[in-house]
Amino acid sequence: MTRHVVASVGEIAPGTCKVVTIKGREIGVFNVNNEFFALINRCPHQGAPLCRGAIVSRLVAPSPGEYRLERQGEMLRCPWHCWEFDIRTGQSWCDPDSVHARTYACEVEPGDALAKGPFAAETVPVEVEQKYVVVTV
Amino acid sequence: MDPSSFQPIDCDVHPAIPSTRVLLPYLDPYWREHITRRGMEVDNLELSSFPANAPLNCRADWRPERGPAGADRTLLCRHVFDTFNSRYAILNVLNGAQIMHSEDLSAALCRAINRWIAAEWLDRDPRLRASITVPVCSPELAAEEIERCAEDKRFVQVLLLSQTEMPLGRRQYWPVYRVAEKLGLPVGIHAGSAQVHAPSATGWFSYYVEDYVQQAQGFAGTLNSLLTEGVFVKFPKLKVVLIESGVTWFPAYMWRINKTWRGVRAETPWQERMPSEVIRENVRLTTQPFDSPGSIAGVETILEEIGSDQMLLFSTDYPHWHFDGADAVPEGLPPDLIRKILVDNPLETYPRLA
Amino acid sequence: MNVTLLNPQIETTQQSHLGFIDCDVHPYFKSPAEFDEFLPKKWREHRASIGGRTRQGLAKASNYPRMSPGNGQRMDAWPPDGSHPGSDLPFMQMQLLDKFNVAYGLLAPLVGGSAGERNIDFGAAMATAVNDWQLARFCDPDPRLKGAVQINIEHEKAAIAEIEARAGDRRFCQVNIPPRSIEPLGRRRYWPILEACAANNFPVSLHLGGTAGHPSTGGGVVSFYHEEHPSYVQSMAALVTSLVCEGVFEHLPNLKVVLVEGGFAWLPPLCWRLDNTWKALKTEVPFLRKKPSEYVRQNIWVTTQPIEEPERPADMLSTLEWIGIDRVMFSTDYPHWDQDDPRFAFKVPLPEEWKRKIYHDNAMEVYDFE
Numbered sequence: 001m002t003r004h005v006v007a008s009v010g011e012i013a014p015g016t017c018k019v020v021t022i023k024g025r026e027i028g029v030f031n032v033n034n035e036f037f038a039l040i041n042r043c044p045h046q047g048a049p050l051c052r053g054a055i056v057s058r059l060v061a062p063s064p065g066e067y068r069l070e071r072q073g074e075m076l077r078c079p080w081h082c083w084e085f086d087i088r089t090g091q092s093w094c095d096p097d098s099v100h101a102r103t104y105a106c107e108v109e110p111g112d113a114l115a116k117g118p119f120a121a122e123t124v125p126v127e128v129e130q131k132y133v134v135v136t137v
Numbered sequence: 138m139d140p141s142s143f144q145p146i147d148c149d150v151h152p153a154i155p156s157t158r159v160l161l162p163y164l165d166p167y168w169r170e171h172i173t174r175r176g177m178e179v180d181n182l183e184l185s186s187f188p189a190n191a192p193l194n195c196r197a198d199w200r201p202e203r204g205p206a207g208a209d210r211t212l213l214c215r216h217v218f219d220t221f222n223s224r225y226a227i228l229n230v231l232n233g234a235q236i237m238h239s240e241d242l243s244a245a246l247c248r249a250i251n252r253w254i255a256a257e258w259l260d261r262d263p264r265l266r267a268s269i270t271v272p273v274c275s276p277e278l279a280a281e282e283i284e285r286c287a288e289d290k291r292f293v294q295v296l297l298l299s300q301t302e303m304p305l306g307r308r309q310y311w312p313v314y315r316v317a318e319k320l321g322l323p324v325g326i327h328a329g330s331a332q333v334h335a336p337s338a339t340g341w342f343s344y345y346v347e348d349y350v351q352q353a354q355g356f357a358g359t360l361n362s363l364l365t366e367g368v369f370v371k372f373p374k375l376k377v378v379l380i381e382s383g384v385t386w387f388p389a390y391m392w393r394i395n396k397t398w399r400g401v402r403a404e405t406p407w408q409e410r411m412p413s414e415v416i417r418e419n420v421r422l423t424t425q426p427f428d429s430p431g432s433i434a435g436v437e438t439i440l441e442e443i444g445s446d447q448m449l450l451f452s453t454d455y456p457h458w459h460f461d462g463a464d465a466v467p468e469g470l471p472p473d474l475i476r477k478i479l480v481d482n483p484l485e486t487y488p489r490l491a
Numbered sequence: 492m493n494v495t496l497l498n499p500q501i502e503t504t505q506q507s508h509l510g511f512i513d514c515d516v517h518p519y520f521k522s523p524a525e526f527d528e529f530l531p532k533k534w535r536e537h538r539a540s541i542g543g544r545t546r547q548g549l550a551k552a553s554n555y556p557r558m559s560p561g562n563g564q565r566m567d568a569w570p571p572d573g574s575h576p577g578s579d580l581p582f583m584q585m586q587l588l589d590k591f592n593v594a595y596g597l598l599a600p601l602v603g604g605s606a607g608e609r610n611i612d613f614g615a616a617m618a619t620a621v622n623d624w625q626l627a628r629f630c631d632p633d634p635r636l637k638g639a640v641q642i643n644i645e646h647e648k649a650a651i652a653e654i655e656a657r658a659g660d661r662r663f664c665q666v667n668i669p670p671r672s673i674e675p676l677g678r679r680r681y682w683p684i685l686e687a688c689a690a691n692n693f694p695v696s697l698h699l700g701g702t703a704g705h706p707s708t709g710g711g712v713v714s715f716y717h718e719e720h721p722s723y724v725q726s727m728a729a730l731v732t733s734l735v736c737e738g739v740f741e742h743l744p745n746l747k748v749v750l751v752e753g754g755f756a757w758l759p760p761l762c763w764r765l766d767n768t769w770k771a772l773k774t775e776v777p778f779l780r781k782k783p784s785e786y787v788r789q790n791i792w793v794t795t796q797p798i799e800e801p802e803r804p805a806d807m808l809s810t811l812e813w814i815g816i817d818r819v820m821f822s823t824d825y826p827h828w829d830q831d832d833p834r835f836a837f838k839v840p841l842p843e844e845w846k847r848k849i850y851h852d853n854a855m856e857v858y859d860f861e
Contacts, residue, residue: 046835052567061407064308064367079566081829082400082558094399094411193771300710307714336709337729338702338722340674346772347675347736350764351709354725358708358718365717383764388806389756389799393721396800400829401558401717413802428764430813438809444802458771 001136005124009108009131012036015073019051022137027104029133030055030087032074037087038104038135039076044092048080050101056084058093076101105136138466138475140451141222145479146490149327149380149423149452150217150226152258153189153207154250157182163252168245182233182246186298186329186352191345196458206456214262217455220463225483225490226455228258228267229296229327229380235273236301236331243272244282251286259291266490268296268325271313280312287320293489294323294378300330300355306362311371318372323421323486326359328352328381353383353428357390360420364394367407369415376486378421381454383428388442391416417445421486423452424478426459427467436469450486451479509592511833511850514794515698515751515822516587516596516636518629519577525628526603529620537613543604546704554702555719559828568826576826580632587825588635591833594851595860596636597664597822598625599698599751605641606669607701614643618653622663630662637664637860639696644672644684651687658691664858665749670697670726673704677730677737685739685746694747694857697730699723720829727753728761731787735765738778740786747857748791752824755793756801759813762787788815792857794822795849796831804838816845820854 006020012031019028019041026041028051041051058071075093076085084093085101092099111128126132154160158178161169172178183205187194195206199216207213217226234246250270258265269286271279279295286292295317297305305326317324329352335341336351356379369375391413398412429436443449453465466475484490520526527535547554557563561576568586570579577583588596603621608614618641625638640657642650657663666688668676676685676697688695700723706712707722727750734740734748765783769776779786793814801807811819824830833850841849 046832048832049567054566059403059406061367061405064371064405064407067406077566080832082403084403094402191772192774193768300708303711304708304713304718305710307711330709334709334711335705337675338705338707338726339671339676339729339733340703340705342675342729342733342736343678344736344772344775346768346775347732349772350732350736350761350768351729353761353764354728355709357725358710358713358722361718361721362708362710362713365715383760385760385763386757388801389760389810392756392799392801393724393754395802396797397717397720401720404558404715404717426764426767428760428767430759430763431766435809435813438806442801442803442806459767 003134003136005114005126005132006135007124007133009133012133015055017051017055022135025137026051027135027137029106029135032087036106036108036133038106039085039087039090040102040104043078043080043083044099044101045078045081045083048078050076050078050085053077053079055087058084107134108132109134138468138470139463140466140479141463143476143479144222144224145451146483147217147221147223147226147453147455148378148450148483149425150213150228150455151207151231151457152210152213152228152254153205154182154230154232155204155208160246160249160253163249163256164245165248168249184231184233184236184329185332186348187231188345192458193349194457196456199456210258210261213455217453218264221453221465223264225264225266227293227487228254228265229325230254230268230270231327231329232270235270235298237272238274240272240275240278244275244278247272247282251282251292255289255291266291266293268292268294270296273298273301273331276310276312280316283313283316283320283322287322290489293487294325296325296327298329298331299326299352299359300334300336302331302333304362305359306364306366306368308366311368314368314372314375318375321488323376323378325378325380326356328355330355352381353386356382357386360390360416361394364408364412364415365405367405369419370407376419376421378423378450378486380423380452381426381457382422383426384422384424384449385428385430385439387422388439413444417448421448421450421482423450423454424467425452425454425465429467433469436467437471440470440474446474446477447482447485449478450483510594511591511821512594512854513587513596513823513825514749514820514854515599515796515824517577517824517826518598518600518602518625519575520602521574521578526617526620526624529623530616534613534616544609545604545607545702546609547702555716557716557828563828565826565828565830580629583825584633587823588633593635595854598629598636598638599667599696600625600639600641601698601700603641605643606667607703608643611643611646611649615646615649615653618642618649622653622657626662634662637858638662639665639667640693641667642684644669644681647683650684654684654687654691654693658693661859661861663693664860665694665696667696667698669701670699670730671701671703671705675729675733677733677735677739679737682739682742685743689743689746692859694749696749696751697727698751699726699753723753724757728757731758731761731791732765735783735786736776736779738776740790741778741780744789746790749794749820749857750791751794751822752796753793754797754799755795755814755819756799756810758787758793759810788818792818792820792853794820795836796822796824797829798831798836800838807837807839811845816848817853817856819849820857821850
């Protein structure tokens with residue numbers, strides 16, 4: 001496992017995703033209310049580019065006709081068959097116990113800590129004053 | 138296979154109303170006058186869905202000398218109880234009274250039918266039980282009739298027709314489900330149509346064989362409605378029995394409905410559980426007709442795909458013609474499942490039988 | 492667990508998934524004015540003023556809105572210029588045709604509204620226009636794409652004329668008939684059109700959708716897209732029932748019928764039910780000389796999408812065997828939301844011979860591409 005700098009914190013605005021390629025895998029890095037999460041860009045159903053789907057909320061109804069909007073901006077909807085996934089955990093909504101999208105550890109590190117290495121930053125130049133999103137693959 | 142050794146419970150038997158006239162004594166006096174004024178007592182209220190003399194609807198050796206099959210109680214009891222050695226039979230009336238457009242007229246006729254069933258059938262043979270006949274176009278009046286009849290414990294189920302004016306899951310029907318769940322009565326949804334709409338999205342078929350085949354698709358639409366409208370979320374203890382549906386269409390149906398749910402669930406967010414899970418808990422199927430693949434291996438596969446040994450309930454669908462002799466149990470059922478289908482599942486589904 | 496997941500080892504496109512024949516591809520327009528080029532002036536004006544009229548309450552939108560933008564498109568299929576998925580040929584080539592080295596892509600244009608149009612002269616004119624448009628925008632620039640002849644089913648004379656006009660033009664491979672017509676397609680009033688298809692060696696493709704003004708189910712108007720989507724299966728079943736029981740295949744033994752976008756696991760139980768019910772009611776339809784299931788096996792093919800997802804993936808195999816391995820043809824339904832990826836649609840390994848047939852050889856048998 002290696003750690004990879006994928007973006008500066010400011011580069012991924014809240015409610016958006018940046019897709020990067022690490023070790024041949026496409027991985028989506030999400031900013032959910034200034035927390036960062038990384039999911040593989042491949043839906044476990046039929047291989048769709050999951051992270052190019054819509055970032056949505058959870059539409060919930062405890063009873064027919066009683067609607068609630070929950071987990072705003074924390075769900076990812078596959079661009080193909082619309083399966084919903086929890087960005088934080090990768091769990092699917094339809095079968096949380098056994099269907100999930102692969103997640104990767106994702107942390108924010110200050111530039112000066114990264115300067116001590118080891119890390120890979122193929123395309124992101126690191127400056128010590130900035131903070132960066134680091135994914136472990 | 139002949140089920141006699143098990144003393145099965147027959148969950149679908151059709152008595153016929155020999156003539157509307159027999160209902161006159163059981164009508165409220167106001168409605169007796171109303172009906173006779175209009176000459177309706179001589180009307181034959183046979184449903185288009187079930188032409189009485191079609192070979193499918195009347196097995197040749199069950200046909201009486203006179204009148205429609207199922208109209209003579211002695212004959213029906215002999216055929217049903219002697220042939221199959223059943224311990225109980227549940228009577229399901231199929232009659233135009235259920236679908237009359239005028240709500241109060243329909244309710245009055247249904248009341249009379251239920252009284253007639255109690256007096257001339259249930260009172261005369263202790264092995265008989267019945268479903269409550271209700272007006273399909275008025276859920277409120279249906280709920281009232283259910284409350285009234287339910288006091289007689291020999292009524293074990295509410296009967297609805299599968300295809301009426303609007304899909305059965307619609308909120309307008311919820312008074313029926315509310316009272317059925319409250320009273321612990323399963324809702325039996327029987328093949329049949331009010332034929333207010335064309336039987337398919339592509340219009341009206343020419344032939345009865347087509348209409349009858351289509352009944353299986355009608356059940357698919359009905360069950361979709363119950364699921365997507367959230368009937369089982371609102372009424373989680375409700376049991377629904379699909380009667381005379383054909384059975385083998387069911388696995389493919391469940392696969393498709395699960396698949397659609399995974400992607401479209403957000404439209405009906407109260408559907409939190411996978412539909413097949415809800416179905417296995419709340420829905421049952423009677424066994425005749427059993428549209429068999431024609432091989433034991435095929436039957437075994439279908440049963441495995443149905444995936445629940447609690448789902449099937451034995452029925453003959455008397456006097457409809459789906460099998461010959463006493464061969465009411467489809468070939469290919471594993472032995473350990475047979476007793477469940479013939480006795481245990483019906484007892485579990487119809488608590489009033491105990 | 493009752494969902495089979497992607498095998499994480501599969502990273503590359505497998506050999507058997509290249510060079511396949513895609514039996515359902517949807518072209519679209521960048522602007523409805525694209526059809527004007529192919530319409531006579533009076534119909535151009537009609538299209539812009541009164542416009543299309545179908546048997547539903549909403550004039551311009553679906554009565555059952557889909558769950559993805561663009562009336563149910565794959566969210567990553569929007570071309571860079573923002574035009575509608577399926578409207579940009581280079582983008583379609585990149586995402587589908589070139590990516591998988593597709594041998595042929597069979598177009599199902601659900602555009603123009605010709606099929607269900609109530610003004611049947613306008614409907615016939617739109618059918619001709621959409622046919623010309625397919626050739627100009629898709630089939631001529633990329634001959635891998637094969638057109639489907641559009642007709643207005645209620646205008647018998649114009650429909651037959653259009654079929655005859657396109658006969659022999661191998662850029663078209665089939666005739667598209669709406670699966671929801673006012674009466675079931677097996678009814679005798681439609682036989683002259685079916686006769687024209689058979690006589691001119693065009694298979695009939697029945698691609699789901701549309702409305703003829705009847706509720707989607709025999710039990711009334713459904714509330715949700717969640718019900719509408721699976722109701723297409725019931726419509727397909729109705730079509731099979733009608734075509735078989737009316738004796739269409741006794742009358743036209745060479746007519747080929749392809750059911751598109753209906754899935755397929757429902758077909759074997761329908762055949763069992765047809766056979767069982769027909770046994771008791773033979774006297775009603777004495778012109779049928781074979782069992783209903785024999786006609787299905789003789790005249791009807793299915794495309795795979797939306798592929799069935801059995802709870803036990805291996806049940807796919809018995810399902811395919813029940814239908815007949817030579818009667819199933821692969822389709823993606825690109826670019827709709829519920830389209831299938833040829834690499835990952837089947838969750839159970841198929842025997843090599845099955846793959847060849849389903850992905851390629853069956854379609855070569857059914858269609859006359861060159």
